[in-house]
Amino acid sequence: MTELLALAENIAREAGAMLLAKRPDRPEVLTTKSTDTDIVTALDRAAEELIRARIAEARPDDGVLGEEEGDTPGASGVRWIVDPIDGTVNFLYGVPAWAVSIAVEVDGQVVAGVVNVVPLGEVYTASLGGGAHLNGDRITCNTGVPLPAALVATGFGYAPGRRVVQAEVLTQVLPHVRDIRRMGSAAADLCAVAAGRVDAYYERGANAWDFAAGGLIATEAGAAFGGLRGTPPNPEMILCAAPDLFTALHDLLLPLNPERDA
Numbered sequence: 001m002t003e004l005l006a007l008a009e010n011i012a013r014e015a016g017a018m019l020l021a022k023r024p025d026r027p028e029v030l031t032t033k034s035t036d037t038d039i040v041t042a043l044d045r046a047a048e049e050l051i052r053a054r055i056a057e058a059r060p061d062d063g064v065l066g067e068e069e070g071d072t073p074g075a076s077g078v079r080w081i082v083d084p085i086d087g088t089v090n091f092l093y094g095v096p097a098w099a100v101s102i103a104v105e106v107d108g109q110v111v112a113g114v115v116n117v118v119p120l121g122e123v124y125t126a127s128l129g130g131g132a133h134l135n136g137d138r139i140t141c142n143t144g145v146p147l148p149a150a151l152v153a154t155g156f157g158y159a160p161g162r163r164v165v166q167a168e169v170l171t172q173v174l175p176h177v178r179d180i181r182r183m184g185s186a187a188a189d190l191c192a193v194a195a196g197r198v199d200a201y202y203e204r205g206a207n208a209w210d211f212a213a214g215g216l217i218a219t220e221a222g223a224a225f226g227g228l229r230g231t232p233p234n235p236e237m238i239l240c241a242a243p244d245l246f247t248a249l250h251d252l253l254l255p256l257n258p259e260r261d262a
């Protein structure tokens, strides 16, 4: 586990340095994916290529699931879950909240996670049972915060029908919490829970590459992280907060979350 974490951290740092060095003042949208707002820049692709190359050099039998290139199965039981730029819209505009996110799964369980929030120089790391760290210092999530006093982060997907539902859910959540933050990077949001910069995070429709690394980091910082009705984290809904607050937020969200997007 220590070796996997060290390798993941080295790769996330190298990819982050490459992105910082090569990011032009005004990056261009190369193409779009699921909808016109779901953008890809040339550097999303270049970073994923770099990350995949480094993994293949060090561990050729491992699988990789990446946001840009999809699932490449491996034979070793180890799978890397990669978001080369989480927060691509922030990257495009120069908003300093985008991250390289790399998680390592062994036999289906995430055992190591790194989120490099590159523009802030913040590298979050965690290994299963080893605690969570920010630039090497131990971090823990906020505890004892009741729902009405909670600062809650959330995110939105790209499909209009999903956004309609996300907005409706948000309308029902906002009156019950201190305030809402939409920072634009799910990985960084989960690390914000881990570091106590927000009290909770939830999102309908997030993908494994958005939350695998940040989820371990938040869990290792003391947070509960899961889906609705006791399910593991999944695209239906993910929630993250200290255990008591997790339960309160879960109970608020459960009746609000329809099965399908609009």
Ligand code: IPD
Pocket: 067, 083, 085, 086, 087, 088, 089, 154, 155, 156, 157, 183, 184, 185, 186, 187, 203, 205, 206, 207, 210
């Ligand atoms: C997105 C960000 C955003 C979240 C979206 C993700 P991307 O990832 O994490 O905060 O709300 O659900 O898709 O597209 O920038 O890698």
